[in-house]
Amino acid sequence: MKIVLSHPTGNANVRAVLTALVKANALAEFNTTLATNPDAGWLKLLPGSVRSELLRRTFPAPQEQIQTHPLREIARMAFPKLGLNQLVRHEQGWASIDAVYQDFDRLTAQRLTKLAASQSVNAVYAYEDGALETFRQAKKLGLTCVYDLPIAYWETGRKLMLEEAERMPAWAPTLGGGIQDSEAKLERKTRELELADIVVGPGLFVMDSIPAWAADKQTIMAPFGSPVLPAAASQPKTNESTNRRPLRVLFAGSMGQRKGLGDLFEAVKLLNNPDLELVVMGSLLSPIEFYRSQYAGFTYEAGRPHDQVLALMRSCDVFCLPSIVEGRALVMQEAMSQGLPLIITPNTGGADLIQEGKTGFLVPIRSPKAIAEKLSWFLDNRDQIPEMGKLAQAHAATYTWDGYGTTVVDSINDFYTKLVRKPQIAANA
Structure with a gap:
C-alpha cells in the first residue's frame, strides 16, 4: 500500500x-x-x-x-x-x-x-x-x-x-x-x-x-x-498548599462561547465563592472589557511559551472546558499530564478521558448549574484532588x-x- x-x-x-x-x-x-x-x-x-x-x-x-x-x-x-x-x-x-x-x-x-x-x-x-x-x-x-x-x-x-x-x-x-x-x-x-x-x-x-x-x-x-513531556514537567502534583489558598480553576483556549467560556463565567457567578479563583488563559476574541463585563473576577493570563503554559497548569488545581463544538481539544490531555482533573462536556471530544469521579467529571453542554455543582464538589473535597490528578496523569499517558x-x-x-x-x-x- x-x-x-x-x-x-x-x-x-x-x-x-x-x-x-x-x-x-x-x-x-x-x-x-x-x-x-x-x-x-x-x-x-x-x-x-x-x-x-x-x-x-x-x-x-x-x-x-x-x-x-x-x-x-x-x-x-x-x-x-x-x-x-x-x-x-x-x-x-x-x-x-x-x-x-x-x-x-x-x-x-x-x-x-x-x-x-x-x-x-x-x-x-x-x-x-x-x-x-x-x-x-x-x-x-x-x-x-x-x-x-x-x-x-x-x-x-x-x-x-x-x-x-x-x-x-x-x-x-x-x-x-x-x-x-x-x-x-x-x-x-x-x-x-x-x-x-x-x-x-x-x-x-x-x-x-x-x-x-x-x-x-x-x-x-x-x-x-498526549504530549510527550520532559521528566520534570510530568511529575505528579502534590497540591500540599491547596487548602491554604483559593481553588484555582483553569480554562485554556480561544476565549469564546464555542468553548463554553460564557457558561463557565455563569457557573462561577452562581457559586459566588471567594475560595475559587478562575484563571483564563488564551487568545482574546473580543476586547478584554467585554469579558470583564460578563464576569469581572477572573484572572487573565496571556499566551506564552509552552514550558510556561505547563508551569501555569501545575499552579492550578482543576481544568474546565465546557465546549459546545470541538474535534478533540488537545489541551485537555495536556492539563491531565500536569496533574489536573477535568470538568468537560462530551462535545470536547474527550468523553473517553473521564473516569467519573476519578479523572474528573463529564457535564452536559449549556449547563452552568452542572458546572457549578462540580466546582462545588472540588471545593468540598480538596483533599481528593492530588489523587485524582495522579489518576488523570496516568490515564492521559495511555494515549500516545x-x-x-x-x-x-x-x-x-x-x-x-x-x-x-x-x-x-x-x-x-
Missing part, C-alpha cells in the same frame, strides 16, 4: 500519521506548503524569530518524499506584517487561509497522475477544506480517498453555534469563522465528504456528527496522543501519538486489503 498524504501546514496529528506511514514504508509522498530541513546551514543566517517559525515546519519524512507548494502560504504569513490585511481576509483575500487551502489542494491534485504511475499509489489522505480537487482526481485514477475530519462535521457545528448566538447573543461575536462561512465553502465540505471512502476522526463527538447519508462510509476513530498513527495507518491498510480481496472473492464464487 502506498499513500499520498497532504496537509497545508502540518500539526501533531499530521506528523503522527506521517511517522506511521514512513515506518510502514507506505508513504508515496507528503504534500505541504512549507517544509524546512532542520540541518540546512542557511537557517543560521536568519533572525531567531524567523528561524523558530520555520523550524515549526519540519516533518519526520525523508526530504525526497516531501513536496512543497509555498507561494500563497508565504504570502499569508507575510502580508499581515506588511499591513496588507485585506489580502488575508476570510474567504476574500488572495492569501486567506481558504485561498491557501484551495490552491494547495489544486496543486496536490495535479501531482496524482504522475505519482499513481511512478509509485503505484493506492490511496490519498487529505484533511477537511483541502481535499476536494485531490479527491476528484483520485476518483478518476481509482484511488481510495481517506478524509480526516478533525472537528465536528459542519452541519452539526453550524447548528450548535447558531443556537448559541441566539441563546447568548452577547457572546455571538466570539463564535468564530465557522458561523460566517459562505455557502460555497460549506458546499465544498459536503462534496469532500461525499467523495470520501474512509473518514478518520478523533472521538465520538466527531464521528456522531457524520450525517446519515454518509453512514455507510468506513470510519476510523483514533484519539489523539505512536498509537494514534499506527491505528490510523493499520486501519487504512485493513480496509484496502479487504477492498482488493472483494473482486477476487466474487470471481471465485
Whole structure:
C-alpha cells in the first residue's frame, strides 16, 4: 500500500500519521506548503524569530518524499506584517487561509497522475477544506480517498453555534469563522465528504456528527496522543498548599462561547465563592472589557511559551472546558499530564478521558448549574484532588501519538486489503 498524504501546514496529528506511514514504508509522498530541513546551514543566517517559525515546519519524512507548494502560504504569513490585511481576509483575500487551502489542494491534485504511475499509489489522505480537487482526481485514477475530519462535521457545528448566538447573543461575536462561512465553502465540505471512502476522526463527538447519508462510509476513530513531556514537567502534583489558598480553576483556549467560556463565567457567578479563583488563559476574541463585563473576577493570563503554559497548569488545581463544538481539544490531555482533573462536556471530544469521579467529571453542554455543582464538589473535597490528578496523569499517558498513527495507518491498510480481496472473492464464487 502506498499513500499520498497532504496537509497545508502540518500539526501533531499530521506528523503522527506521517511517522506511521514512513515506518510502514507506505508513504508515496507528503504534500505541504512549507517544509524546512532542520540541518540546512542557511537557517543560521536568519533572525531567531524567523528561524523558530520555520523550524515549526519540519516533518519526520525523508526530504525526497516531501513536496512543497509555498507561494500563497508565504504570502499569508507575510502580508499581515506588511499591513496588507485585506489580502488575508476570510474567504476574500488572495492569501486567506481558504485561498491557501484551495490552491494547495489544486496543486496536490495535479501531482496524482504522475505519482499513481511512478509509485503505484493506492490511496490519498487529505484533511477537511483541502481535499476536494485531490479527491476528484483520485476518483478518476481509482484511488481510495481517506478524509480526516478533525472537528465536528459542519452541519452539526453550524447548528450548535447558531443556537448559541441566539441563546447568548452577547457572546455571538466570539463564535468564530465557522458561523460566517459562505455557502460555497460549506458546499465544498459536503462534496469532500461525499467523495470520501474512509473518514478518520478523533472521538465520538466527531464521528456522531457524520450525517446519515454518509453512514455507510468506513470510519476510523483514533484519539489523539498526549504530549510527550520532559521528566520534570510530568511529575505528579502534590497540591500540599491547596487548602491554604483559593481553588484555582483553569480554562485554556480561544476565549469564546464555542468553548463554553460564557457558561463557565455563569457557573462561577452562581457559586459566588471567594475560595475559587478562575484563571483564563488564551487568545482574546473580543476586547478584554467585554469579558470583564460578563464576569469581572477572573484572572487573565496571556499566551506564552509552552514550558510556561505547563508551569501555569501545575499552579492550578482543576481544568474546565465546557465546549459546545470541538474535534478533540488537545489541551485537555495536556492539563491531565500536569496533574489536573477535568470538568468537560462530551462535545470536547474527550468523553473517553473521564473516569467519573476519578479523572474528573463529564457535564452536559449549556449547563452552568452542572458546572457549578462540580466546582462545588472540588471545593468540598480538596483533599481528593492530588489523587485524582495522579489518576488523570496516568490515564492521559495511555494515549500516545505512536498509537494514534499506527491505528490510523493499520486501519487504512485493513480496509484496502479487504477492498482488493472483494473482486477476487466474487470471481471465485
